[in-house]
Amino acid sequence: MNKKRIAIVGTGGRALSFTEPVASTYRDFNALVALCDVSPTRMAYHNELLARQWSHPPVPTYAATDFDRMLSDQRPDTIVVCSKDSTHHDYIVRSLRAGCDAITEKPMTIDAEKCQAILDAQRTTGRRVRVAFNYRWGPFRTKVKELISSGAIGRVHSVNLEYLLDTSHGADYFRRWHAHMAESGGLFVHKSTHHFDLVNWWLDAIPAQVFAHGDLVFYGRRNAESRGDGRFATYPRYTGSGQKDDPFALDLDATESFRRLYRDAEKDDGYQRDRNVFRDDIDIFDQMGALVRYRTGESLVYSLVAYSPREGMRVAINGDRGRLEYHEFVGSHMNRAVVSGEFRNEKHGSAEAAGEWIQVYPHFRPSYRVDVPPASGPHGGADHILAEHLFSPNPPADPWNRVAGHEQGAASILTGVAANVSVQSGKPVAIADLVMLAPEAQRLSQLV
Numbered sequence: 271m272n273k274k275r276i277a278i279v280g281t282g283g284r285a286l287s288f289t290e291p292v293a294s295t296y297r298d299f300n301a302l303v304a305l306c307d308v309s310p311t312r313m314a315y316h317n318e319l320l321a322r323q324w325s326h327p328p329v330p331t332y333a334a335t336d337f338d339r340m341l342s343d344q345r346p347d348t349i350v351v352c353s354k355d356s357t358h359h360d361y362i363v364r365s366l367r368a369g370c371d372a373i374t375e376k377p378m379t380i381d382a383e384k385c386q387a388i389l390d391a392q393r394t395t396g397r398r399v400r401v402a403f404n405y406r407w408g409p410f411r412t413k414v415k416e417l418i419s420s421g422a423i424g425r426v427h428s429v430n431l432e433y434l435l436d437t438s439h440g441a442d443y444f445r446r447w448h449a450h451m452a453e454s455g456g457l458f459v460h461k462s463t464h465h466f467d468l469v470n471w472w473l474d475a476i477p478a479q480v481f482a483h484g485d486l487v488f489y490g491r492r493n494a495e496s497r498g499d500g501r502f503a504t505y506p507r508y509t510g511s512g513q514k515d516d517p518f519a520l521d522l523d524a525t526e527s528f529r530r531l532y533r534d535a536e537k538d539d540g541y542q543r544d545r546n547v548f549r550d551d552i553d554i555f556d557q558m559g560a561l562v563r564y565r566t567g568e569s570l571v572y573s574l575v576a577y578s579p580r581e582g583m584r585v586a587i588n589g590d591r592g593r594l595e596y597h598e599f600v601g602s603h604m605n606r607a608v609v610s611g612e613f614r615n616e617k618h619g620s621a622e623a624a625g626e627w628i629q630v631y632p633h634f635r636p637s638y639r640v641d642v643p644p645a646s647g648p649h650g651g652a653d654h655i656l657a658e659h660l661f662s663p664n665p666p667a668d669p670w671n672r673v674a675g676h677e678q679g680a681a682s683i684l685t686g687v688a689a690n691v692s693v694q695s696g697k698p699v700a701i702a703d704l705v706m707l708a709p710e711a712q713r714l715s716q717l718v
């Protein structure tokens with residue numbers, strides 16, 4: 271059998287979720303043929319892990335400036351895009367034009383112009399783009415989709431979704447490139463793309479109009495000083511600051527992966543993974559709210575806070591025959607000392623599944639709890655299921671249409687892009703004024 275030739279661009283932490291399945295579980299069907307990044311040190315560490323963990327031979331590495339040469343040398347079938355968000359569109363468009371398919375990490379891209387470039391390139395080349403929305407593949411989220419589709423609460427008219435990021439996970443977005451609108455689109459795009467996609471998919475709805483507010487009230491120097499916490503803002507970065515008792519400290523010497531991926535790679539590109547979350551140059555919001563109206567009339571009330579003492583999601587979905595509540599709480603920052611790479615795995619593993627539940631409240635009948643078999647692995651088991659669908663030649667049937675393409679990737683980011691525009695203008699924003707997605711389509715599933 272001809273193996274699918276796969277190259278990865280962007281070899282930071284998240285790329286490991288793709289090298290692992292391609293180089294181990296699905297290696298009989300896929301060949302990892304190249305890595306591409308601005309940092310030779312990060313690529314060398316990926317090659318070392320390939321050998322150490324999966325006895326995989328090293329693969330050729332290419333500087334970001336040699337991406338096109340990588341495409342012509344290695345002739346990949348599929349490019350996995352795991353680079354910084356603001357670069358996704360460029361690699362997707364160049365891959366499609368070279369005749370490759372693309373699998374991209376979320377968010378598909380960060381603004382309307384870049385989104386349009388991807389849609390245009392897809393249309394003219396006919397190649398395939400898939401967006402790795404791992405949230406959809408979590409067993410509880412799939413169960414919510416199943417319940418709504420089966421009519422358990424009738425026709426859905428409104429959703430409330432509150433997402434809390436705690437002062438460990440939430441703070442992490444303020445340490446590095448995510449803290450700049452131009453690099454991540456802010457949390458309305460970078461993070462909320464997961465949540466807006468869930469609602470689009472659960473309701474099978476396309477967003478039409480957004481009104482939003484956003485503020486920076488906790489991170490950044492001014493906020494620390496106005497709370498009397500100015501001492502936290504006195505050093506530019508954490509490693510080597512000696513601030514072990516600082517709850518926001520992140521020590522790049524604490525784990526092998528932090529040290530090898532980031533600390534040792536600083537000489538390549540100056541990327542500092544541990545910048546002080548109370549420094550001056552942060553221009554994204556840490557608290558935001560949006561009101562979204564869908565083409566088919568449903569409404570969403572959405573909020574995200576990135577400085578909470580506890581982490582998780584609370585969703586209420588109201589239908590004309592009842593209400594469904596889905597809660598997912600993963601614990602509190604008080605349970606752990608200093609953020610570490612290992613902590614992420616622990617949090618997104620069994621602890622997440624243990625804190626999830628679904629309760630259905632039918633009109634005029636008793637409510638009931640819906641059981642979902644426990645799953646393990648990163649992101650509540652979602653990453654393993656998604657990997658099977660991306661890299662197995664015979665993935666199991668997908669009755670819930672969890673595979674997302676370019677239009678669904680666009681529908682999700684455009685809610686956040688419109689929210690950013692609305693915050694600036696103080697006015698509601700029509701998504702069709704930013705990017706026109708299939709105007710005749712009423713339902714998300716009608717988008718290709």
Ligand SMILES: NC(=O)c1ccc[n+]([C@@H]2O[C@H](COP(=O)([O-])OP(=O)(O)OC[C@H]3O[C@@H](n4cnc5c(N)ncnc54)[C@H](O)[C@@H]3O)[C@@H](O)[C@H]2O)c1
Pocket residue numbers: 279280281282283284285306307308309312334352353354355357375376377402404460649
């Ligand atoms: N689905 C999820 O749950 C999830 C989780 C984490 C990250 N992500 C996404 O994965 C992507 C990577 O995130 P990460 O946490 O690994 O970040 P990271 O900062 O660890 O890695 C980003 C990599 O991109 C590289 N890069 C930067 N500019 C580049 C350019 N011009 N060309 C090529 N490479 C470039 C960096 O050198 C770095 O190796 C992001 O898009 C992020 O949104 C998704």
